[in-house]
Amino acid sequence: MPRMRMNQAITAAIRDEMAEDDTVVVLGEDVAAAGGVFKTSVGLLDEFGPNRVRDTPISEMAILGAAVGAATTGLRPVAEIMFVEFFGVCLDQLVTQAAKLHYLTAGAVTVPMVARASVGAGRGFGATHSQTCETWFTATPGLKIVSVWDAAGAYGLLRSAIRDDNPVVFLEPKCAYGNRGDMVRGEEGILPLGEAAVLRSGDEVTLLSLGQMVPVALAAAQMLEAEGISAEVVDLRTLRPWDRETVLTSVARTRRAVIVEENPASGGWGHEPASVIGAELFGELLAPVHRVTTPDVPVPFSRELELNYLPTPEYVTSQVTSLCNTARSPHPWWEEPS
C-alpha cells in the first residue's frame, strides 16, 4: 500500500483519469508548467502535453466558463480555482450555468466537470485566502460538493468526481496537502460520491465532520475515550448530496450528535444535517444536536488568533464532554462568561 501526501494523491487521481480517458483535461493558473501552486498537477504537462494541460491567465470567469463549455461539448475538464475565495468572481459559471444547464436544456447536455479549490484556515494566509465557503454552493441543486482531508479520500473521491456527469466542486484544505497517508491506487481506490465514512466506532456520541475538521474530530474522539466517552466519527466526505442514511443510522444508535465544522457559527454547512437529525430523531436524542464551529468573525491572521479561531481537539473534547454530562448545548468559548 503506497503512502502519499494528499497533493500527490490528487495529482495521481487526475493522472490516472487522464490516462484512462482522453477527454479529461486540466486548466487553471500555474497548473501546467509549474505543476500547481500546491503541487497538485506535477508532471501532467510532461505526460499529457499542452493540448490537455493548459495554463490560463488570472481569469476565473474564463477558466470556469471554458470548463463549462468544454464539458458541454465532450471533455471532462478539471479546472483549478487556486483559492476558494476566487469563486467569488466567477460563481455564475458554476451555480447559475453548470448546475442548471442539464435542467434548462431538458437533458440535452450534461456538464461533467470538476472545479477544484484550496480551502481553510491554519496557514497564516489571511482573511481572504483562508475561508472554506462551502455554503456558497450548498443551496444549489445540480451541483455536487466534496471536501477531503487525506490522501486516500482525495484520490478516491477525485477520481469519482472526474467520472461524474454532474459538475462537482472539490474542496481541498490547504493545510492537508502535506498530510501523508496510506492509499490504494487504481480502481480499488475509487470512493463513491455521496457516501459518508465511519472512521471510528463509538456508542455515546457521533462526531460528524468534513474536510480538515475530520482529523480534529478523530483526535477529540481519542481524548474523549480517555475521559470515558465513546465517540463515533463520521466523515461526511460529500456535502451534496449528503449521506443521510449513514448519519442517521449512527446518531440513532449513539443518540447524540456533534457537528464539527470549519464554518462561522451562523450559516455553516452543519445547519443542514443538524436540522435533519433533529427532525428525524427528535424523540430519540439524549441531548440537543450541537455544532462546534468557528466564531462569527473573518479569519484573523496573528498566529495565536488564527489557531484559536479553528476548533481544536481540546476544545471539541470539552464541548462534547459538557454536552454528554449536562444534556445541554454548551456555549462556545467566545460566549462563555469570564
Add this chain to the structure above:
Amino acid sequence: MAIDFTTADPEALQRRRAIRNDPVQRYRRLVEIRAAEARIREFHSSGQAWGTTHCADGQEAVAVGLAAAAPPTDLFWVAHRVHAMGLALGCTLESVFAENLGRTTGSVGGIGGSFHLTDVGVGLIHSFTIIGTQIAQAVGGAFASQVLGSDRVTVAVFGDGAVNIGVFHEALNLAALWKAPVVFILENNHYAEFTHVDTVTTVTPLARRADSYGIPWRVVDGQDVESVTSATTAALDHARHGGGPTLLEMSTYRYLGHSRSDPAAYRPEGEADAWHERDPIKVEAARLLSEGLATDDDLSAVDELVASDIAEAAEIAYSAPNPPLSAMFTNVWAPDPPSGGSAGSVR
C-alpha cells in the same frame, strides 16, 4: 459525449437546411420571425403567457444570416433575446411558442421560458440570460474542438451590453491565446436594456476592443442578410482552418423596448425611423426583386404562408398540455453512467 443528440428535432434540422442556400427561404424566415414575435407578444398581452419576453424586431437579418452561414454541426451559445436566433437556426414555431407558454412541447419542455431555447441537432446549445456568460463557454467549446480533433467551430452571440462585463475580456484574451476555433458575434442593437450604447462606453466601434487581444474584427451591416452571411462564413472558415477567433460586430437596431414592459420612451425622436428605412425585410425583398429571384407575387405568397404557419403553430402550441408537477424533478441531475464505475450513483 456530453451532448445528447437524441433530443434533436428532425424538423428543426430540415428548417435549418432550407435557408442554407435558398434566398427566398431566408426571406421567408425573416418574415416568419417578425410575425412570430408579434404573436408571442399577443400571448403575453392576452394573458395566455406569463413572465416576460424579449423581442428582436429589427434584428432578424443577424439571426438568419448567421444561421445561413454556419453548418448545423457548428455550435451556438446565444443571448436571451433568442426567438429570432432560435427560429433562424431551425427551432420550430411550435417549440418556440410552446416554450413561451410553458407547455410540455416547448423547446425545453416548459422548464425554461421565453428566453431558454435549446436544440442541439441544429447546434443551438442554449440561450443564456446572464449577460456575457456564454462567451467564455463558447471558448470552452472551441477548446473541446481542439482536444477532440474536431473541425467544429463554436459561435458566441451576445449584445452590445456584454462588452463591458469582465467575462467578455477574459474570454477574448483566452481565445486569442489558445487560437481557439470560435467566432464572436457582437450584435450591436444599440441598447442595453434602456441604455444607449454611446452612454456607457467611449470606444467605438465596439469591435475595436478585439485589437486589445490581437483578434481580427469587422463591423458588418446587420440589416442585410447577405452581408451577415458572407462575413460570418469567412470568419467560420478562418477559425476552422486554424486561424483562431474573429469578432464581428453586427450593426443593427432593436425596434422595441428591452422587454414586454418597456415602451422604449427613452429613444430620441426619429432614431427608430432611420433604421426602419433599412428594415432587414425590406432590404432583402428589394434584393430578391432586383436580382430577379422573386416577384411581388412570390413575396405576397410568402406573407400568406407565414401567416398560416403562425396561426397553425400558435393553435398547436396553445393546445399542448402544461407539464405535470413531476416535470420539475426531471433533469436536475445527470443520468447515471450506463455501466461500471461508482461515479454519479447517488442522488
